[in-house]
Amino acid sequence: MRVSQIARGWDVMKRIGFRIVLLAMVACIGPAMAWDGANVRNCTWCHGTSAQGYMVAPRLAGQRPTYLEGQMRSFRDHTRDNPFSKQYMWGAVAALDPSAARDLAAYFAAIPPRPANDGDANLIAKGKAIYMEGIPEANVASCYACHGPNAEGIREIPRVGGLAYFYVKARLEQWGEGYHSGIGTPMPVVARSLGPAEIEALASYLSFVK
Ligand code: HEC
Ligand code: HEC
Structure with missing residues (x-):
């Protein structure tokens, strides 16, 4: 909808009343909004309402935009090659051009994230200790050093x-x-040195971090 059309709309509005013109304007804008909405819904039907994650599809809300954009590129290039990525994401981004990917990344990054809270609460202390300090004797780096004190990236x-x-x-x-x-x-280097019990503790701790 062009500015001239909006201006004409206001003009007409003065004459025939607000409600009717508003309806007409919504009808004009409708197709553009439906396109944007449909684009996001192509993602949220898997990634959940407000992109908070659902089943195997992770939360995208509040994620770093440059990271989201980089991962979309990795799916497109087939660099991210684990089974779920191959099964779900290679196809989902195949037709996304770089500017659409950037817009979607910015859109999802701006949604406030909610914690999943679905790990084992008994493992929080152990997970937090590994997160903050790593395991020096096993050559595991501290996660804090890269992902930040509150795991915010x-x-x-x-x-x-x-x-x-x-x-x-x-x-x-x-x-x-x-x-x-x-x-x-x-x-890959960080994760190679982690055992199953450490992974469980880290994943539990992180699920509760706000
Ligand atoms: C059919 C379901 C499905 C659809 C549709 C889908 N995704 Fe995904 N997405 C997944 C799954 C499952 C994963 C997790 C892959 C894994 O386990 O590594 C994922 C992972 C991602 C990741 C990586 C997140 C991270 O934290 O590393 C991004 C980014 C992403 N999707 C963006 C999108 C965008 C943008 C769209 C819409 C254009 C979309 N997805 C549509 C299922 C889907
Ligand atoms: C040297 C820096 C560095 C350290 C140390 C590090 N990470 Fe990472 N981590 C990264 C980077 C960079 C990525 C993005 C990987 C990519 O682009 O595929 C990442 C990705 C991740 C992801 C994937 C997130 C997602 O949305 O899919 C998880 C989970 C993770 N790191 C957990 C950890 C844990 C747990 C530790 C500590 C044991 C740790 N990291 C230590 C740099 C680091």
């Missing part, structure tokens, strides 16, 4: 606080099994 390093237990657990296991997600990321 920075620049292209993702927010991991509040992500769902099963998602974080699978990610850490899959890096250890040799799957990739981006080129030259440190996570």
